[in-house]
Amino acid sequence: MSFATSSHATPSSAATIQPVLFIPHGAGPCFFMEWNPQDTWRGMADFLENVAGTLAARPRAILMVSAHWQTPGFSVTAGEAPELIYDYYGFPAPTYALTYPAPGAPALSERVAGLLSQAGLSSRLDAERGFDHGMFIPLKLMFPKADIPVVQLSLRNDLDPTAHLAAGEALAPLRDEGVLIVGSGMSFHNMRGYGDAHFTAPSEAFDEWLTHAVESAPEQRRASLSQWPQAPYAHQCHPPGDEEHLIPLMVAAGAAGQDHGRKIYSEQVLKTQLSAYRFG
Numbered sequence: 001m002s003f004a005t006s007s008h009a010t011p012s013s014a015a016t017i018q019p020v021l022f023i024p025h026g027a028g029p030c031f032f033m034e035w036n037p038q039d040t041w042r043g044m045a046d047f048l049e050n051v052a053g054t055l056a057a058r059p060r061a062i063l064m065v066s067a068h069w070q071t072p073g074f075s076v077t078a079g080e081a082p083e084l085i086y087d088y089y090g091f092p093a094p095t096y097a098l099t100y101p102a103p104g105a106p107a108l109s110e111r112v113a114g115l116l117s118q119a120g121l122s123s124r125l126d127a128e129r130g131f132d133h134g135m136f137i138p139l140k141l142m143f144p145k146a147d148i149p150v151v152q153l154s155l156r157n158d159l160d161p162t163a164h165l166a167a168g169e170a171l172a173p174l175r176d177e178g179v180l181i182v183g184s185g186m187s188f189h190n191m192r193g194y195g196d197a198h199f200t201a202p203s204e205a206f207d208e209w210l211t212h213a214v215e216s217a218p219e220q221r222r223a224s225l226s227q228w229p230q231a232p233y234a235h236q237c238h239p240p241g242d243e244e245h246l247i248p249l250m251v252a253a254g255a256a257g258q259d260h261g262r263k264i265y266s267e268q269v270l271k272t273q274l275s276a277y278r279f280g
Contacts, residue, residue: 003061003111003177018059018175019280020168020259022183022252023048025067025138027194028088029095032140040269047265047276048141054264054278060178061105061149063112063171065248066134067185070157071124074116074167077152078109078125085130100136105149108179112151112171119170121163134184153251159243161250162226168254175280181255183248187275188237194270202233203272214253214261214277221261225253249277256280 030041031048052058068087069075082104086096109125116123135152153171156163174181187210193199209231213224228234228246238246253261256279265276 003105003107003179016057016060016176016178017280018057018178018180019055019278020175020181020183020252020255021051021279022185022187022249022277023051023138024186024265024274024276025134025184028091028133029098029137031137032095032098033092035092043267044265044269044274045141048138051142055180057178059148059180061108061151061180062139062143063108063174063179063181064131064135064139064150064152065155065181065183065251066132066152067155067189067245067248068132068134069129069152069154070159070244071154072157074121074123074156075126075129075154076109076112076123077104077129077131078106078127079104079129080106082152083130084136085132087132098136098140100131100140100146102131102136102139102143102146102148102150105151108149108151108174111174112153115170115173116167119166121167121170138184155244155247159247161228161247164247164250165222165226165254168251169257170254171251172255172257175255181252183250183252185245185248187246187249188272189242189245190237190239190272191242193236193272197271199236200268200271200273202236205232206234206237207266207273207275211263211275211277214249214263218256218258218260221253221256225250252277252279
């Protein structure tokens with residue numbers, strides 16, 4: 001597979017233009033555990049399993065932005081066949097034998113790094129980095145055949161929302177090349193809040209604000225998301241140490257360009273409101 005090396009690539013047809021997604025990836029390998037009390041994760045699993053059917057065309061490749069990889073500058077997986085990283089702890093043994101043999105796409109990796117560089121954002125290629133569970137857990141449901149090449153992009157460890165919005169803007173041309181850009185995180189992520197009814201109302205208020213921001217006109221969307229810590233209950237829903245799960249949304253929103261966003265999934269899970277969004 002080859003990808004354009006010029007920022008002036010021309011899409012072969014409008015049908016090849018991919019949307020941008022921000023999805024929840026659940027808790028560790030939650031979708032693949034036999035013990036799932038009261039089907040906690042069934043609604044989220046159903047949503048993820050149906051994503052592929054909502055796309056107008058099969059992606060040529062996927063660029064996954066996971067909350068579970070942070071580096072000083074942006075980093076891009078560049079291996080031909082990255083291994084899996086089981087970066088979750090205390091789960092049943094079978095969950096450490098899950099497989100997802102999706103190939104890498106080194107040409108796309110170079111394209112990603114080049115687009116970031118053109119935007120003045122430093123990045124590096126990492127041929128040794130594997131795929132973490134923010135990538136392979138949701139993709140096992142979304143594209144179970146694992147036959148679409150995947151490249152993973154790290155977050156920058158300063159978690160600056162403006163920088164991540166800018167990264168998404170730089171990567172927007174990939175959509176015209178058939179690349180599906182997916183931000184993988186959680187719209188609410190406070191480990192102490194899950195299962196606690198005291199967090200239900202704050203999570204709902206934050207979700208309402210976040211949805212309004214995503215569904216605003218592009219200029220307002222960017223302004224609102226860049227100031228997300230000022231949102232109602234922002235630090236209760238994403239306290240320091242947990243806010244990385246919201247930042248993939250910034251990359252997705254940046255890549256949206258002038259496309260409007262909309263909520264495509266929302267559910268109360270473990271007494272907290274969780275949502276997913278689509279642009280385009």
